[in-house]
Amino acid sequence: MPSAEVTAITKGPKHHFFGYYNKSPWNSTMTHLLVLQTDFMDRPPTGNEEMLIGLTPVDKPGTFEKIASTKTWNWQQSSMVQWIDDDNILFNSRLDDRFVSNIVNIHSGKTKVLPHPVYHLSPDKRLALLPNFSRLHDLRPGYGYPGLEDPNKDNYAPDDDGVFIMDMATGQRRLMVSLAQLADEKEKPSLHHWVNHLEFNRDGSRFVFLHRWKMPNRQGWQTRMLTMSSDGGDRYVLRDDGMTSHFDWRDADHMLAFARVKGVGDRYFLFTDRSQDYQIIADGVLMEDGHCSYSPRNKDWFLTDTYPDANGNRALILYNLPRKQPVTIGKFYGAFTSAIECRCDFHPRWSPDGRQICFDSFHEGTRQMYVMNIESIVG
Template identity: 40%
Template structure:
């Protein structure tokens, strides 16, 4: 038996994590997949989004946010703690800093900087601007960049970011409170959009404006009369291109209020903002991940095709369905490091028991392995819901999820999937 699996068994497997059969969901022990809580109350812990590095290169330290309340929108005065869990030392909590720029769905963009074994980064608010903190967990030194970040290049040299005040004004819960949208009276401002940030110098440069993208029609129809924002940015594995969702909401001419629903298109471009490509899909695009430098996997509805997960070739409309008839619900997908045939994904709460199910899917064989069913109480809905957002360690052997199923509010859980990958 491996040291990792023995440690899980000593921790009490799913029993220690508070899993039970019935309303709370199927115990992970029923599937022989070890799981344990690595954070505990009274404070609440979560990492948030699924597409960022949560584990350090040794897979010993697991990043997390910490907060003392739930079930409401953050206020400008709300501060969260930023820290990491030492899963080889009794799941010891190590505090690293604080953040005043955060949300329930994506946290404060806390993540390890790729290529570094000791530096982490997160967003914060300082005076009248959003900033980011680069903290060395060994030396304890912290450096501040004069810009928030969204996604870090895999080579660790730069970030791509959006206007978080703009996002908050048009899609509350995905931006940050505390600062107003400077362009709240403009549908597609020239000075707001996507920025590139040098992680060494802090230099920030606008590379694609909302005004410019609003001038590009959709299927021959003008969209510059709508209210635009950018959200969900990711840089390709070779650090050469990025993808982003351009979203817009129409204004009701009778009331002047924005329509509750929005439309979406996916763009890709080089990391300097050039070589822009608009993927010719429908205006329904949800979660996505780069599969390799030329392909993006996502939940979408291609033209004349049903909803589902598809692999889309960059700069084209070429799509290939994945998980047909098996991965039938939208989820937060990534590829397991070192095991590119395996997809890690999850589901939203089902309508009967409100169970969330993270799972592994083997692309070549169509094999699906559920990692447990985790109950999400009814109060975890809307902006402050707690999606599991599964994330894999760098060697692919461990998975973390956020979940409120144990009765202690949202906490971090660690799942040993090495037995699945080796089976």
């Protein structure tokens, strides 16, 4: 099997990363990558340190052109930095006593401020899903933002918090389903509830989210996965077996996820929305959680990674579905060396043309971004 070359797109002594696996750092023409720069990598941000947002031209690796900065970020998902189009980017920040989102023109610096932060954008960029980032920070450190206290911190399941959708043109936000509703459905009113990992499907008609609640004494949590129409109706419990982790929509109706199915165990599954149908994927081959995503060019391939093995090494893996064949394209040191919310997961992401991937890693001593050309493998 052909190998994949690795290129460091950033360099120290500053630390650089991008964030989560469900967004691409490349612009559509693949001339630049969005890059985030920090002065440290071994502790959680406090809400007072700036993270610089910039560009690295693909033909000038190691350079950094600053565009903006924000104090609203975390190590797992940064500040949801992403391209709106080839001229504008979006990221979250704080304005006085609230979190907001900014759309910034990379050429002029002209900025539009929206009154709420963004978690995930619909494919047409007209709608945004969002949770309460303060509550997320309190109940799932590493995914929310520090700096603003959740007004419902002591409320197990408030009726004015939950899954929100914002109109990107007007900034108006509406509550789609409340935490109180979700808690009532599980008959667990005396445990802390929250939502996480909200994502539109491929045509924007529906979205998925994880409903989670703390176990007694705040030790661990349980999860169920729900989908819902983007107009607020037809809510469906897709899985309620206690664990759903990372996922990616294949199309408008099917989703690859690492999850638990009672009687089967923890596996990669292909779920069919609004049904209890599922297919086990890579059974006996890929048996541990990873950040999975389909190729944007060929859905016969998906990309994933692993957490550290006994030697502290993580793997990057391509999987060919028709051939049921995994291809390990790299292994790099990535042990947990500090607070768990500071871990440097690979979070591998595809380039728009499906011929390259980008991942974050500290295997050379500082947190940096790397690119691999995989065209010889995926064709």
